[in-house]
Amino acid sequence: MLKNVVAVVLEEVHPFELGVACEVFGLDRSEQELPVYDFALASDRPGELRTHAGFSVNVPHGAERLAEADLVVLAATGIRESYPPVLIEALRAAVERGARVLSICSGTFLLGAAGLLDGRRCTTHWRQATELAERFPLTRVEPEVLYVDEDPVITAAGTAAGIDACLHLVRKVQGVEVARGIARRMVVAPHREGGQAQYVTRPLASVECTSFGSVLDWMRQELERDWTVDALAARAHMAPRTFARRFRQETGSTPLRWLIGQRVLLARRLLEETGEPVEAVAAQVGFGNAAALRHHFGRLVGTTPQAYRRAFGGERVG
Known part of the structure; x- marks a missing residue:
């Protein structure tokens, strides 16, 4: 309550x-x-x-x-x-x-x-x-x-x-x-993961590349893809090591950790708003199977997908 x-x-x-x-x-x-x-x-x-x-x-x-x-x-x-x-x-x-x-x-x-x-x-x-x-x-x-x-x-x-x-x-x-x-x-972001860094240790150098914003949007739109740092770096026109370093500087997270967080975030929404089976939710958000969803969901949310749905499914405005 x-x-x-x-x-x-x-x-x-x-x-x-x-x-x-x-x-x-x-x-x-x-x-x-x-x-x-x-x-x-x-x-x-x-x-x-x-x-x-x-x-x-x-x-x-x-x-x-x-x-x-x-x-x-x-x-x-x-x-x-x-x-x-x-x-x-x-x-x-x-x-x-x-x-x-x-x-x-x-x-x-x-x-x-x-x-x-x-x-x-x-x-x-x-x-x-x-x-x-x-x-x-x-x-x-x-x-x-x-x-x-x-x-x-x-x-x-x-x-x-x-x-x-x-x-x-x-x-x-x-x-x-x-x-x-x-x-x-x-007029603020509805969700930032608690594990993000409080501050960036140094400013990003000026680079001529597609902005990280477009890369993040691309990842969000295709969460089910099996993303690699190489593919993301190519999208951002950077070398993989440079991309990984700058990604952490800008977001406070690694690409994989950020992606997992976004997948769990979408899974929470689907569990709240739909009756899709957990296996289907896992596939839709990119985890592939219910076991992987349960693992990451439990680590980040502290409960199972089934328990989360029982608690937060349906109308939650009271």
């Missing part, structure tokens, strides 16, 4: 990261037949709180509001030595009763203080990853990725990665059409 959403606000909250939660979950999009969330702001001390940008926001609710939430979003703030005990207890209680928590950027540190990262993978902004790992040694920090879903704990890297994580959760709980509708309204 994803109906009641609370964003936690602390002094010096970063307004963009808070705005991500407000934009995804706080707007009435009922005219588009999209869900309307019961959205609220809460803090350990409600009232006027100063943001990192210098202006203030009014936070009407205290920590008790977390007791009603299906999802608690923790926006970025300045990293603290300690966090309000009332929020720590409220977060623990929320997870214990089945709520999800989603942190953006340094909001991850509040999850760590609550003990909710222990034994889990997580991420945060790459600049803060070392400090996070040192402060909370029982977690495994993955500093290069956009977001990590260790349900019920979801952690996102800085800024725009918060959008990716929120839309990922919407897609997971309410289906591809709801996530696509919200993304369309926000």
Whole structure:
């Protein structure tokens, strides 16, 4: 269930990261037949709180509001030595009763203080990853990725990665059409894999070739093909090694990993929207057989195609 959403606000909250939660979950999009969330702001001390940008926001609710939430979003703030005990207890209680928590950027540190990262993978902004790992040694920090879903704990890297994580959760709980509708309204990509790199280590040199965009579109249109790096490199007018290197620089992924992710993404949509047998879905997306689909689907989605269809098939807007 994803109906009641609370964003936690602390002094010096970063307004963009808070705005991500407000934009995804706080707007009435009922005219588009999209869900309307019961959205609220809460803090350990409600009232006027100063943001990192210098202006203030009014936070009407205290920590008790977390007791009603299906999802608690923790926006970025300045990293603290300690966090309000009332929020720590409220977060623990929320997870214990089945709520999800989603942190953006340094909001991850509040999850760590609550003990909710222990034994889990997580991420945060790459600049803060070392400090996070040192402060909370029982977690495994993955500093290069956009977001990590260790349900019920979801952690996102800085800024725009918060959008990716929120839309990922919407897609997971309410289906591809709801996530696509919200993304369309926000004018952002409806899906980026969490395993993509947070940043490109160096800019691409100027090259005279067909853009990667056209190559990616070509791959999407023919996912069932048995693609090779040589064929893709020829399409991009590059040597295979150069193509593989530049592909990773631009997308944060290898060609094979990117292709598998796109195949799983299409498989999810077919499982949600059609009654095609799993074997037929596997063939249509390019895996060839149900066993290969199950392997990659389980690795990336964390469940089987059959279980996913039972959970997300049909109308998913509630």
